[in-house]
Each structure stands twice: as structure tokens, then as C-alpha cells.
Amino acid sequence: MRYQYIFKYYEKFRQIGNELFHAGLNNFHSGNLSVREDQDVLITATGSKLGFLEKEDLVRVDLNGEEIGRASCEVSVHRAIYKETGVNAIVHAHAPYSVVLSFDNDHFMPMDGEGKVYFPNGVKIVHVRQSVASEEVALEIPNVLKKDKAVIVAGHGIFAVGDDLIEAAKWISSIENSAHLVYLHRCMKGVVK
Numbered sequence: 529m530r531y532q533y534i535f536k537y538y539e540k541f542r543q544i545g546n547e548l549f550h551a552g553l554n555n556f557h558s559g560n561l562s563v564r565e566d567q568d569v570l571i572t573a574t575g576s577k578l579g580f581l582e583k584e585d586l587v588r589v590d591l592n593g594e595e596i597g598r599a600s601c602e603v604s605v606h607r608a609i610y611k612e613t614g615v616n617a618i619v620h621a622h623a624p625y626s627v628v629l630s631f632d633n634d635h636f637m638p639m640d641g642e643g644k645v646y647f648p649n650g651v652k653i654v655h656v657r658q659s660v661a662s663e664e665v666a667l668e669i670p671n672v673l674k675k676d677k678a679v680i681v682a683g684h685g686i687f688a689v690g691d692d693l694i695e696a697a698k699w700i701s702s703i704e705n706s707a708h709l710v711y712l713h714r715c716m717k718g719v720v721k
């Protein structure tokens with residue numbers, strides 16, 4: 529079963545992980561990717577380098593299980609999202625401009641045309657005490673992702689969902705592009721806040 533999933537999904541994981549890293553949306557070891565098929569979740573391993581994924585970096589876990597094994601430390605968040613939503617894929621990235629704008633805000637509203645089309649109501653920013661491998665995040669963000677395509681965990685990164693990895697990665701890329709533009713606009717105005 530495990531090899532069947534790896535055979536099916538490895539190339540897509542490798543491509544998306546590589547794109548996220550080279551676009552500066554993740555650092556060397558940050559971020560994680562997963563897909564769901566029925567009761568199975570295929571997720572990147574803890575400590576894996578998303579820009580250089582090997583087949584051994586993909587780990588299958590049961591959706592309703594508690595076993596973690598070598599899975600990403602965010603596997604509990606991924607499981608919680610899948611249980612509460614109908615999505616098939618999750619992408620998490622430490623997109624820097626989105627993170628820097630998250631420190632002092634609880635909502636991000638794009639200013640550019642594309643961002644407004646994709647996120648007409650903006651993107652919610654969730655503040656928690658512990659933002660990494662966090663039970664609070666696993667409790668808070670599935671509710672948001674029932675209706676939104678993405679959410680920013682303050683001081684940490686973006687979790688985005690979709691029918692597949694490409695769609696989820698698209699939301700991450702769009703939010704970060706919008707955040708970069710807002711940041712540049714504020715710099716230009718001399719208001720970096």
C-alpha cells in the first residue's frame with residue numbers, strides 16, 4: 529500500500545517541494561506537504577528537505593490513527609484539517625512576507641488585483657501561544673479551512689488546502705506575492721507596520 533502511494537504521488541511532491549523552496553517560500557528544512565486518499569494520508573517526513581525530496585521522505589499514516597512515526601511534526605494539524613474539511617491536499621510553507629505581516633495583525637487583505645480575486649475577504653491570521661506542532665493550531669485552523677482556502681498562523685507560516693498539491697501551492701504563492709506587494713507599498717510610504 530505504501531509503495532502504491534509513493535509511486536503515484538512522488539513526482540508531484542518532488543515538484544511542488546522544489547518550487548516552494550526555490551521560490552523562497554520555504555527555507556531548507558521548513559514546510560510540509562500531504563495528500564489524502566480515503567483513510568490514508570501521505571505526508572512528508574519530519575526534517576525532510578522540501579526542495580530535494582526523495583521517495584524515502586514520504587510517509588503514510590492512518591487518517592484516524594495517532595501514530596506519527598517519521599511523519600512531519602505537523603501531522604496532527606494535517607489530520608485535523610482532513611477530518612473537518614473535504615480537501616484532498618495540504619501545503620504548509622514559511623512564506624517570509626506573509627509571516628512578517630502576521631506579527632501585528634489578525635487579518636491580511638491583499639491590495640493587488642489577483643489577490644483580491646482569489647481572497648476577496650482577505651486571509652485570517654490565527655494567533656496561538658505555541659505555533660509549531662501545536663494542539664492549539666490543530667484545534668483552531670480546521671474551522672477556518674472549512675470555508676477558506678488558506679490561513680496564516682502568526683509568526684509561523686501559511687497552511688493552504690486544495691483538491692491537489694498544485695492548487696494548495698497556488699494559494700500559498702498568491703498570498704505571499706500579495707504580502708510582498710503590501711510590504712513594498714508600506715516601505716515606499718515609509719510605514720512599515
Ligand SMILES: [Zn+2]
Pocket residue numbers: 558559620621622660684685
Ligand atoms: Zn512550519
